[in-house]
């Protein structure tokens with residue numbers, strides 16, 4: 001089994017969230033973690049568009065997938081901004097703040113690299129004994 005990696009840029013506009021999901025589905029269609037991976041990338045792509053400079057006209061974000069023997073690594077690189085990705089503590093009826101909570105609940109681990117000039121928000125998913133074929 002050899003590890004592999006794919007990355008693709010998307011325009012920072014709402015239709016790209018669907019395109020990013022399709023990118024994940026096509027790469028991971030034979031993987032048990034495909035549904036979780038789709039949800040995670042959907043939340044991270046939405047955040048890149050909504051909360052960072054990637055959402056400006058003509059800007060973009062990068063979705064990367066790495067397959068390893070026992071886990072998948074997913075990352076979304078954005079064009080940065082003043083806020084930082086944080087899991088909110090919120091009441092059940094408050095609006096927003098659910099995306100990263102979902103990411104943290106679906107993943108083994110997640111985190112952030114970078115600064116206001118560009119951040120990668122990443123998450124890892126367990127794949128058990130899944131073969132990393134592509």
Ligand SMILES: Nc1ncnc2c1ncn2[C@@H]1O[C@H](COP(=O)(O)OP(=O)(O)OP(=O)(O)O)[C@@H](O)[C@H]1O
Nearest residue numbers: 047048051052083084085086096097098099100101
């Ligand atoms: N890529 C990012 N860069 C900078 N800040 C971010 C990024 N992603 C999220 N954030 C910050 O972290 C907060 C929490 O993100 P989260 O996805 O959990 O909630 P939300 O996007 O505000 O709402 P929801 O996802 O529930 O619609 C955001 O409100 C935003 O301030």
Ligand SMILES: [Mg+2]
Nearest residue numbers: 046047099100
């Ligand atoms: Mg969000």
